Amino acid sequence: MTPTVNTAAALALGDDALVLSHRLGEWAGHAPVLEEEVALANIALDLLGQARVLLSMAGDEDELAYLREERAFRNLQLVEQPNGDFAHTIARQLYFSTYQRLLYAQLASGDGDFAPLAAKAVKEVAYHQDHAEQWTLRLGDGTDVSHERMRQASEALWRFTGEMFQPIEGVDIDWDGMRAAWLDSVGSILRRATLPLPEGPQSGAWTAGAGRQGLHTEPFGRMLAEMQHLHRSHPGASW
Amino acid sequence: MATAAAHHTARVPADGPADEAARTAAYEAVFDAAVAADERIEPRDWMPDAYRSTLVRQIAQHAHSEIIGMQPEANWITRAPSLRRKAILMAKVQDEAGHGLYLYSAAETLGTGRDELLDKLHTGRQKYSSIFNYPTLTWADVGAIGWLVDGAAITNQVPLCRCSYGPYARAMVRICKEESFHQRQGYELLLVLSRGTPEQHEMAQDAVNRWWWPSLMMFGPPDDESSHSAQSMAWKIKRHSNDELRQRFVDICVPQAESLGLTLPDPDLMWNEERGQHDFGAIDWAEFWEVLKGNGPCNEQRITQRRRAHDEGAWVREAAAAYADKRADRTEHAVGHADEHSDGTADENGKARA
Numbered sequence: 001m002t003p004t005v006n007t008a009a010a011l012a013l014g015d016d017a018l019v020l021s022h023r024l025g026e027w028a029g030h031a032p033v034l035e036e037e038v039a040l041a042n043i044a045l046d047l048l049g050q051a052r053v054l055l056s057m058a059g060d061e062d063e064l065a066y067l068r069e070e071r072a073f074r075n076l077q078l079v080e081q082p083n084g085d086f087a088h089t090i091a092r093q094l095y096f097s098t099y100q101r102l103l104y105a106q107l108a109s110g111d112g113d114f115a116p117l118a119a120k121a122v123k124e125v126a127y128h129q130d131h132a133e134q135w136t137l138r139l140g141d142g143t144d145v146s147h148e149r150m151r152q153a154s155e156a157l158w159r160f161t162g163e164m165f166q167p168i169e170g171v172d173i174d175w176d177g178m179r180a181a182w183l184d185s186v187g188s189i190l191r192r193a194t195l196p197l198p199e200g201p202q203s204g205a206w207t208a209g210a211g212r213q214g215l216h217t218e219p220f221g222r223m224l225a226e227m228q229h230l231h232r233s234h235p236g237a238s239w
Numbered sequence: 240m241a242t243a244a245a246h247h248t249a250r251v252p253a254d255g256p257a258d259e260a261a262r263t264a265a266y267e268a269v270f271d272a273a274v275a276a277d278e279r280i281e282p283r284d285w286m287p288d289a290y291r292s293t294l295v296r297q298i299a300q301h302a303h304s305e306i307i308g309m310q311p312e313a314n315w316i317t318r319a320p321s322l323r324r325k326a327i328l329m330a331k332v333q334d335e336a337g338h339g340l341y342l343y344s345a346a347e348t349l350g351t352g353r354d355e356l357l358d359k360l361h362t363g364r365q366k367y368s369s370i371f372n373y374p375t376l377t378w379a380d381v382g383a384i385g386w387l388v389d390g391a392a393i394t395n396q397v398p399l400c401r402c403s404y405g406p407y408a409r410a411m412v413r414i415c416k417e418e419s420f421h422q423r424q425g426y427e428l429l430l431v432l433s434r435g436t437p438e439q440h441e442m443a444q445d446a447v448n449r450w451w452w453p454s455l456m457m458f459g460p461p462d463d464e465s466s467h468s469a470q471s472m473a474w475k476i477k478r479h480s481n482d483e484l485r486q487r488f489v490d491i492c493v494p495q496a497e498s499l500g501l502t503l504p505d506p507d508l509m510w511n512e513e514r515g516q517h518d519f520g521a522i523d524w525a526e527f528w529e530v531l532k533g534n535g536p537c538n539e540q541r542i543t544q545r546r547r548a549h550d551e552g553a554w555v556r557e558a559a560a561a562y563a564d565k566r567a568d569r570t571e572h573a574v575g576h577a578d579e580h581s582d583g584t585a586d587e588n589g590k591a592r593a
Contacts, residue, residue: 018322025325028313028332029544032552033559034306034339034353041333048326055322062321086555141565142558149554230378231320237436239321 005113006170007058008074012212013103013114013171014054015075018065019220020096021047022227023083032086039131043093046124053117066231070214070221077211078160080220087139087146087153093132095157098185099164099178101125106173114171133189140193147194154190155198162202163211274475279405282348290474293467294404295349296365297476299356302342303367305335307360307541311375312384320378327424328381334417341410348406361546369527370457372535379432379439379446385425386499387447387454387492393418394488395458398478426495433500440500447496448504455519456527458485489517 024044031037055061078096083089104125107118139150165179187197210216231239266285273280280286309332316332319325343353359365370388375381396418399411432443459465459481471477479487489508496503507520529535 022317025316025329028316028329029309030548030551032548032555034336034343036555037306037309037336038333038340041329041336045326045329045333048322048329052322052326065322066320086552138559138562139555142560142562143554145554146558146561226317230318234320234436234438237320237439239324239431239435 005057009114009168009170010054010058011064012074012168014051014058014064015073016079016096016100017047017054018051019073019075019223020079020092021045021051022223023079023081023092024089026083027089036086040089043128043131046121046128050117050121050124054114057113062231066228070216070224072214073211073216073220073224074214075211075216076160076163077217077220078157078163080211080216080223081157081160082219084153084156085149086135087149088156090132090135090139091150091153091157093128094136094154094186094189095161095164097125097128097132098182098189101129102178102181102185103171103173106178107171110172112172136189136193136195140190140195150193151195154195155200158198158200158202159204166212168212274403277401277403277475279408280403281405289470290476291349293471293474293476294407295346295351295356297471298342298346298349298407299351299359299365300367302339302346302356303360303365304371305339305342307367307371307545309335310541310544311371311373311537312381314375315378315381318378319381324428331385331421331424334421338410338414338417341413345406345410357549361542361549363533363542366531367541368457369530369535370453371541372530372537373450373453374537376449377442377446379429379442380450382425382428382432382443383446383450385421385423386429386495387425387450388457389418389422389425390492391454391457391488393422394484394491398484401475401478403475426499429499429501443499444501447501451504452522452526453530455485455489455522456524458482458488460524460527486516489519493517 021044024040024047027040027044028037031040051065052061055064058064076096078092081088081092101122104118104122107114108122109115136150136154139146141147161182164182165175167175190197267287270280270284270286270290273284280290312328312335313332316325316328319328343356346356347353356365360367370391375384393415396411396415400408400415402408402411429443429447432439434440459468462468462480462482465481468477468480472480492503493508493510505520507518509518510516511518530538533539
């Protein structure tokens, strides 16, 4: 008999994808160039697809997305951070897609509940990381202005990266190896982009591992208010 | 199938008259014959200047409509009431960006680049479809746009798949396939609302009430007031008159509205047995001209957002261009000094250009 899916793990991975997809969706109509309208929407759609599979492993996707309160969400604080300028969005993409690629690659090679999803998603996420890498290079090694913006963005989001390596119960991968591989990959991309590896701590004192325990940052509540308002305004309705 | 170049050569008489005017007349005769024979005009074929400028104007306006049209729908992406609807809406808005890309490329084959066209949009020298100057006030507006606005667009655009200009016609084939999916999702969205709670039904009816008349205006002014129509019909850029297409659209929508359980807000709408078509009420053309002049509910908002996205993205586009230049320099440098270490080369160039 197959053991039941680890619901908490499905929520953690699913919420990451759901929340980042939402943030990327906010770019629609605001991207710096038409090709990026297509690319950002594409990444958002991949993530939303992943979120729907994962949330459905934990329950009803819409109930979980629309009817949970902020404290019940298990996503990383990194993915809920506001878009900021394009450099901030790219830094968030670089950090998260590198993490997700390493995570899904390991899950795909195993035989756990997440293996079938991970096998498909790892290909999508490889594209997400490539997109983030290309833009990190362009911005870091582009003009003085873009270099400075990308440097600031990579530093501003650095303190949200430590949380990614807090083991998720029910996700059996090599978490220690994960941190080293992530640092290696991100460090190499930043170096090629002529950007310094940020120096500060990768997590604040009280926030370490907080998103996974339902402690979020202030902008997240507003994001959920917007995302959930229509659904909640019509209790029980079908859409 | 002949290439564009061969096509060009085949159409121009090799022993044509040397005299410039006579030569132009000969080219024109070949062009006219090709249009008359329903052949496609390709980018490298000779074409009258006015044909080229009419096409650039029309394709640009269409491209601009796609990218401005993203705004009213993107307005609901963050509030879509289910994850399924959110995925459909994001995919639709993404398709519109893609349509913008094909269409700007089609215009480019006529010698006018995307930057120039965007500049004309941003400075108000070129227009986009006035329909997007109306606001999306409720979720049902997403459905009404799909059903009515995309439905009207398809009615307008299907004949463009047979347009005399090849690249535009081919772009339209792909666009129409995707628009047809958009129209169906809009219809289905409204159907669910119409059959849902009383509040949802009311939301759907309200949206249809607001979008019906502006959708009829999408076909342009009545035939006797349409300034570009006659020449465009002769060139087979346009295949049917504004009024013909509008009538076709009304006839398609009436039974669909019945299936939806929604009413169209026109007391004069009724079947005319004699004509075999529906009669419908008078369109408020004063409103149409006002919105076209810039006095619609969202003209200012739409163009301001477009300009802001463009201006705020300038540093990103500049960075991409600078990076591409550096890479080109490095490649050149690396080819010249194959024995040097590539990282060292890159650093030197980076510093030199900083």
